[in-house]
Amino acid sequence: MLTAGMQAPDFSLPDKDGKFISLSDFRGKKVVVYFYPRDNTPGCTRQACAFRDAYEGFRREDVVVIGISKDSQASHQRFAEKHQLPFILLSDPELQAIQAFGVWQEKKLYGKVSHGVVRSTFVIDEEGKIIKVFPKAKPDTNATEILDFLSTKA
Numbered sequence: 001m002l003t004a005g006m007q008a009p010d011f012s013l014p015d016k017d018g019k020f021i022s023l024s025d026f027r028g029k030k031v032v033v034y035f036y037p038r039d040n041t042p043g044c045t046r047q048a049c050a051f052r053d054a055y056e057g058f059r060r061e062d063v064v065v066i067g068i069s070k071d072s073q074a075s076h077q078r079f080a081e082k083h084q085l086p087f088i089l090l091s092d093p094e095l096q097a098i099q100a101f102g103v104w105q106e107k108k109l110y111g112k113v114s115h116g117v118v119r120s121t122f123v124i125d126e127e128g129k130i131i132k133v134f135p136k137a138k139p140d141t142n143a144t145e146i147l148d149f150l151s152t153k154a
Helices: 042-060 073-083 096-100 142-153
Strands: 012-014 020-022 030-035 063-069 088-091 104-109 112-117 120-124 130-134
Touching (some): 030 042, 030 142, 042 063, 042 073, 073 088, 120 142
Antiparallel strands (some): 120 130
């Protein structure tokens, strides 16, 4: 997994409407990139809704919020509509950004080992450098933790 101080790898992925979005599109702005396992699962839905509920705070700070999972564009579209998500959701079925950021990892559940996305969030500065990593982010508190971090950086 990438760490603070490293340059964030650029990516270009489709959003829920099929428009390709690159991290480099947002140079000059702070960006929050959060990786999550799957649309419409309990933890991922709570995390997305927490970002939605805190979104005005991110807008006030002029921070772009991007959620990335390996779900399809259609799944993202349904997820965003169902929960009124105002931020960018990107589809990464080929694991381009997921692997580049190092969040595709071995996971153990009830003794079974598999690979999947480890819920993680990266705060990236205006020059594309990672300034904070929230590994194993908590769905319910991740968004407010990031806003708290950003307010101490102002």
